Amino acid sequence: MFNINDINHQQYTAAGANNKSLSALIWKFTYWFMVGLTMSIIETATYIYHLFIPRTPADVSKQLALVTGGGNGMGRAFCFRLAKEKCDIAVVDIDYQSALRTASDIQEEYKVKCRAFQCDISDYAAVLELKNKVELEMRPIDILVNNAGLLYMSDFLTSDMKDIKRVVDVNVTSQIMVVHTFLPGMHERKRGRILTVASITVINPMPAAVVYTGTKFAVEGFMSCLFDELAVNNNDEYIKLTTLYPDFTHTRKELSDTLDHIKYDFPRLTPERVADEAIHGMLTGERRVVVSDIKIAHYFLRLYPDRARKYLMKSMTEIGQLLKK
Numbered sequence: 001m002f003n004i005n006d007i008n009h010q011q012y013t014a015a016g017a018n019n020k021s022l023s024a025l026i027w028k029f030t031y032w033f034m035v036g037l038t039m040s041i042i043e044t045a046t047y048i049y050h051l052f053i054p055r056t057p058a059d060v061s062k063q064l065a066l067v068t069g070g071g072n073g074m075g076r077a078f079c080f081r082l083a084k085e086k087c088d089i090a091v092v093d094i095d096y097q098s099a100l101r102t103a104s105d106i107q108e109e110y111k112v113k114c115r116a117f118q119c120d121i122s123d124y125a126a127v128l129e130l131k132n133k134v135e136l137e138m139r140p141i142d143i144l145v146n147n148a149g150l151l152y153m154s155d156f157l158t159s160d161m162k163d164i165k166r167v168v169d170v171n172v173t174s175q176i177m178v179v180h181t182f183l184p185g186m187h188e189r190k191r192g193r194i195l196t197v198a199s200i201t202v203i204n205p206m207p208a209a210v211v212y213t214g215t216k217f218a219v220e221g222f223m224s225c226l227f228d229e230l231a232v233n234n235n236d237e238y239i240k241l242t243t244l245y246p247d248f249t250h251t252r253k254e255l256s257d258t259l260d261h262i263k264y265d266f267p268r269l270t271p272e273r274v275a276d277e278a279i280h281g282m283l284t285g286e287r288r289v290v291v292s293d294i295k296i297a298h299y300f301l302r303l304y305p306d307r308a309r310k311y312l313m314k315s316m317t318e319i320g321q322l323l324k325k
C-alpha cells in the first residue's frame, strides 16, 4: 500500500524488474492481451445483440437506495423513480426542508419506507454520521445515487476563488468521500449499485462551465478507475457502477436564465426523463448513460479539431436559436 506520507522517503528503484525472464513477461502479456481481445469481441457482439433484444432491468424492490441532493431537481426525480421500482429511499440533502418534502411526497404516492436526512456531503464527519444514522433508522444501503452537485456556470477569468473551491469540494471531494464511506459495506454484503452524476460537458466541454466541467472530468476519471479496480479483483460481479452524462436539464430557474444568457437555446430535458433513462440504464447494467436529444452533435463536436471547434460552437448556438423559434 502506498502511503502518501512516505512520499519524500521513497526512492525509485528498478530492482526486481530484471528478475523476471523476458520470455515469461512476453508470455504473460500475450496471454492477457488475447483474453482482453476475446472479451472485447464478446462485449461488442453482446452490445449489438441488445440493440435488438433489450435487457431486462434487475428487480430492486425492497432494496434501500440513498440519494444525495434528493431534495430538488434530478435528485428528487431519482427518488421518485426508485420508489416506483419499490425501493425504500433515504433522501439526503443539505437543505433538510426540501429533503422532508421529497420524503413525504413519495410516501403519499408510493407505499415504500422513506426518510429524510440532513447532511452536507462536503463534511466528512457528517458523511460518516449519515451512514450510522441511515443504518440505525433504516438499514445498510444497496443503491447509492451520487447526485448532489453544484452546477456552476461562470466566466473563468472573473470567477471567485471561494466559489471555485466550494464547487470542487462538493462536486469532487464529496462524491469520493460518499463512495468511500458506503462502498466497503456493499463489498462486505456482496451487493451494491452506484450511480454517479457527471455531465454532458464531459462528452463535449463547453465555454462558461470551465471549473464545473473540470470537476465532472474528475468524477468521470474516478468512476472509470474505480470500475477497473473493482473489475481486476472480480468485485464488479456484484458491485455495479454507472456514470450518467445528462444534457442541460430544467431543474432551477437560475440555470435556465444563465443558459438563456449564454444563448444555449437547445431544448432542456426534464428531471423525470433523465431519472427514467438513468435508472433504467443502471438496472440493466449500463456502465455509461448519456441523456440528450442531440447526442450525435455532442460526440461530433468532441471529435472536431480544437481550432475548428469555436466555429462549430457558434453554429450550434445559431441552430439552437432556430430550433427555439
Ligand SMILES: NC(=O)c1ccc[n+]([C@@H]2O[C@H](COP(=O)([O-])OP(=O)(O)OC[C@H]3O[C@@H](n4cnc5c(N)ncnc54)[C@H](O)[C@@H]3O)[C@@H](O)[C@H]2O)c1
Binding pocket: 068, 069, 070, 071, 072, 073, 074, 075, 092, 093, 094, 095, 098, 119, 120, 121, 122, 147, 148, 149, 150, 151, 170, 174, 197, 198, 199, 200, 245, 246, 247, 248, 249, 250, 251, 252, 255
Ligand atoms: N441541471 C442540469 O442541467 C445538469 C446537467 C448535467 C449534470 N447535472 C448534475 O446533476 C446533479 C444534480 O443537479 P440539479 O440540476 O438537479 O441540481 P439542483 O441544484 O436542482 O439540486 C441539487 C441538490 O443538491 C443539494 N446539495 C447541494 N450541495 C449539497 C451538499 N453539500 N450536501 C448535500 N446536498 C447538497 C441541494 O440542496 C439540492 O437539493 C449535479 O451533480 C449536477 O452537476 C445537472
